[in-house]
Amino acid sequence: MDILVLVKNVPEAAQADLEITDDGSAVDTDDLVFAINEWDNYAVEEAVRLKEAHGGTVTLLTLGDCEAEDVLRRGLAMGGNRAVHICDDDLEAGEPAAVVEAMAKVLAGESFDLILAGVQSSDMGHGQSAVLLAQRLGLPHATMAVGLAIDGDQVEVVRELEANTSERVRLPLPAVITVQSGINQPRYVSIMGIRKVRKIAVELHELEDLDLAATEAGASLVSRRKLFMPQAGQGAEILTGSLEEVCDQAAAIIREKGGLA
Amino acid sequence: MSAILVIAEHRGGALREATLEALGAALGLAGGDGRVVTALLADDPAPLAEPLQGCTHALRRVRHPDLAHYNPELYLPVLADIITALQPAAVLMPHSSQGLDLAPALAGRLGLPLYTDCTDLEFCDGRFTIRRPVYGGKVSQELALRPADTWVFTLQGGAFEPAEPGAADTKTEDTTLTDLAPRHGRVFLEQIESALEDVDIAAADILVSVGRGIGGPDNIPLAQELADHLGATLSCSRPVADQGWLPKSRQVGTSGKTVKPKLYIALGISGAFQHQAGMKNSGTIIAVNQDPRAPIFQVAHYGIVEDLFKVLPLLGERLAG
Numbered sequence A: 001m002d003i004l005v006l007v008k009n010v011p012e013a014a015q016a017d018l019e020i021t022d023d024g025s026a027v028d029t030d031d032l033v034f035a036i037n038e039w040d041n042y043a044v045e046e047a048v049r050l051k052e053a054h055g056g057t058v059t060l061l062t063l064g065d066c067e068a069e070d071v072l073r074r075g076l077a078m079g080g081n082r083a084v085h086i087c088d089d090d091l092e093a094g095e096p097a098a099v100v101e102a103m104a105k106v107l108a109g110e111s112f113d114l115i116l117a118g119v120q121s122s123d124m125g126h127g128q129s130a131v132l133l134a135q136r137l138g139l140p141h142a143t144m145a146v147g148l149a150i151d152g153d154q155v156e157v158v159r160e161l162e163a164n165t166s167e168r169v170r171l172p173l174p175a176v177i178t179v180q181s182g183i184n185q186p187r188y189v190s191i192m193g194i195r196k197v198r199k200i201a202v203e204l205h206e207l208e209d210l211d212l213a214a215t216e217a218g219a220s221l222v223s224r225r226k227l228f229m230p231q232a233g234q235g236a237e238i239l240t241g242s243l244e245e246v247c248d249q250a251a252a253i254i255r256e257k258g259g260l261a
Numbered sequence B: 001m002s003a004i005l006v007i008a009e010h011r012g013g014a015l016r017e018a019t020l021e022a023l024g025a026a027l028g029l030a031g032g033d034g035r036v037v038t039a040l041l042a043d044d045p046a047p048l049a050e051p052l053q054g055c056t057h058a059l060r061r062v063r064h065p066d067l068a069h070y071n072p073e074l075y076l077p078v079l080a081d082i083i084t085a086l087q088p089a090a091v092l093m094p095h096s097s098q099g100l101d102l103a104p105a106l107a108g109r110l111g112l113p114l115y116t117d118c119t120d121l122e123f124c125d126g127r128f129t130i131r132r133p134v135y136g137g138k139v140s141q142e143l144a145l146r147p148a149d150t151w152v153f154t155l156q157g158g159a160f161e162p163a164e165p166g167a168a169d170t171k172t173e174d175t176t177l178t179d180l181a182p183r184h185g186r187v188f189l190e191q192i193e194s195a196l197e198d199v200d201i202a203a204a205d206i207l208v209s210v211g212r213g214i215g216g217p218d219n220i221p222l223a224q225e226l227a228d229h230l231g232a233t234l235s236c237s238r239p240v241a242d243q244g245w246l247p248k249s250r251q252v253g254t255s256g257k258t259v260k261p262k263l264y265i266a267l268g269i270s271g272a273f274q275h276q277a278g279m280k281n282s283g284t285i286i287a288v289n290q291d292p293r294a295p296i297f298q299v300a301h302y303g304i305v306e307d308l309f310k311v312l313p314l315l316g317e318r319l320a321g
């Protein structure tokens, strides 16, 4: 069973003080800490478990700048066998269609039994790259897997739906599946573990050598982008004062609104 | 403008409410002179179609026994035919588990451009301008899109007002299909409802809800203590359930439960829309988050911009006894 996993290097935004670039079109990611996209981490773990159960290989593929190699190394340390890096500084925040076109070019001539990806990237939240790739490669797909079982030349997927509901579907292999968070508990990756895989060479492709047609490259779908950041604390009444005062106010509100005596 | 096509969504024999939101968005785009066409694919479309009456100009009901449940490999050929004939300016569908499975497949198959998770759509001089959240909802992105024959959009739940009956005269057109087979062989097997639960968070008057900011399972008792002072129930955001710090039954949000307590206290929750959708109608929302730009403050009534580990003990003290 040969599995390909798409892994993206993304900025950690939840804790960060985000700033918008001067031209207003993007988030300035220069000072942000990057890490593997949360959903992709679950996908790598799922791939490694399938390899452990059924044999075969796990190949990791990323498209991103030089630093994106970190997510490949991390995936190798989790049990991946092979890593492919499409190196580019601009396309990583670009349109999924362009990302997928580049991936398809690099994957030409290769074959996998299963392609896993995350449900969405936490920065751009498109939730479309993996399914676009499935269409591009002519493969069946299923999104939002919270359970996945190989059964001969088929795979059974439990897809998460809304409101604590899910559905079971079956599809023939090879297939593309996006993995939802919580499907497993990803293993811990230590610095030692990453050091151990340093001898595995990452296969490098430069985006500019891939000869993407002009229509496919970059942000061709968008003529203008502008980002808006809500004012700090916009909406809520922010309680002010010393920590003690804030807690006094909060306690009073809780008593009143919670109907406590 | 040319027509706007809406893909209706149904499950378990009922139309999904998000369909009416998509229709609301479509009617808004169509304005006075545009036309909204709805595609409803089902084994028995008639009963599902009732809530759509008066909310769409045209209703295409497509019938086949295998359309009882969503399957992209059955939807794609049917929708491809409709889109090729109709040449709509846009195809709209909910940003749901179905929309996320279908929209990129449709876009990929027909070579149409797609943007997902839209919270705002405008059509002016032949061009769409959209808004959508990025970075977990901390930033909103406004995009002026290049013209295309047909754009595909998925719409964030709750972002658009549902269509009201009376907005349009509905003309219904029925098609019964005989040949319909999945292209690759994806099949629907069964729908699974969640297992029995330890507590029903939707029944609680007060919820103390913890997010990733709680740091780890060892800190859950701190939140439990506050909950005990208040006679409240503990709930959580998705990552807390994903990592097993609290049971899945405690998860608030689109893929968990929708709650509407008198009081919702959010501790270390950023407030992604999937979470907000499950709690924003709570009576009073108090959020504790050290990031002043956390999206949770956009739905909270009161905010405390502080380290929750400093707030919890002091607040507990004031509410004890």
Ligand SMILES: Cc1cc2nc3c(=O)[nH]c(=O)nc-3n(C[C@H](O)[C@H](O)[C@H](O)COP(=O)(O)OP(=O)(O)OC[C@H]3O[C@@H](n4cnc5c(N)ncnc54)[C@H](O)[C@@H]3O)c2cc1C
Pocket (backbone or CB within 6 Å): A014, A015, A119, A120, A144, B136, B210, B211, B212, B213, B214, B236, B237, B238, B239, B240, B251, B252, B253, B254, B255, B256, B257, B267, B268, B269, B270, B271, B272, B273, B274, B275, B278, B288, B289, B290, B291, B294, B306, B307, B308, B309
């Ligand atoms: C299809 C789909 C369905 C989903 N369904 C759901 C769902 O049902 N429910 C749900 O919740 N999510 C759901 N999600 C996930 C959602 O997109 C977010 O990833 C998730 O809600 C984030 O959880 P969080 O706020 O706890 O974590 P984060 O986004 O990581 O936020 C943690 C917050 O804690 C704050 N913080 C950290 N430390 C402290 C401290 N010491 N004191 C105070 N504040 C602190 C940070 O500033 C940050 O704002 C879904 C996602 C997808 C793709």
Ligand SMILES: Nc1ncnc2c1ncn2[C@@H]1O[C@H](COP(=O)(O)O)[C@@H](O)[C@H]1O
Pocket (backbone or CB within 6 Å): A006, A007, A008, A009, A037, A039, A040, A061, A062, A063, A064, A092, A096, A099, A116, A117, A118, A119, A120, A121, A122, A124, A125, A126, A127, A128, A129, A130
């Ligand atoms: N630049 C990229 N490099 C590697 N994988 C990616 C990239 N962009 C998207 N993906 C994969 O596609 C999934 C969905 O991403 P998106 O469509 O951007 O939300 C991610 O979880 C990844 O698995």
